[in-house]
Amino acid sequence: AYNALFGDVPVKAGDTVLVQGTGGVSIFALQFAVASGAVVIATSSSDEKLEIAKKLGAAHVINYRTTVDWDQEALKITNGLGVDHVIEGRNATLQRSMASVKLSGTIHIIGLVGGLDDTPPDIVVPALFRGIKLRGLYVGSVPQFNDMNKLIAANPVTARPVVDRVFPFEEAKAAFAYITSQAHVGKVVIKV
8 A cells, every 4th residue: 555655656645546445455545645635535335334434534435336437426526637546456446447547647556356357458548548557566665664654653543554353363264254255444464
């Protein structure tokens, strides 16, 4: 999350950031964006999860189950301009992310949680004609890690780890099943 927002194309105060979902990476991205003065739009499948996103600082929330055209809703929120940054983690939502990002905006692709579909989305032409930057991400560098920890220390209220549930090591399989169920908000921890 930190590498996405503070790497090659850093977020700045006043930017709009669309955060997909309420898992661990998305929640940290939401918190880091808020701490930087950005306006955050969060999406999730559940109104309960979106309430948590609001409490963490999301200015706008969209339930993608009840608002199927969430990309159009993001455009409405931004008065048709689109968002500056999208935190993306699913192949299945990439085309809608392309539609919601502004001209010359950035989509930060953090893994592909849902796996790869048989048919990859047609993203080359929209990216080319709209100047959209697609950033595939890795974990990050040691200096980024140190900077992230400084940001967390400087913003203890808005940028703190959100731990949904802790599993003992013996229940690691159950922890992974819990993550797969997408019932969590934030991090799921396996205690060693």
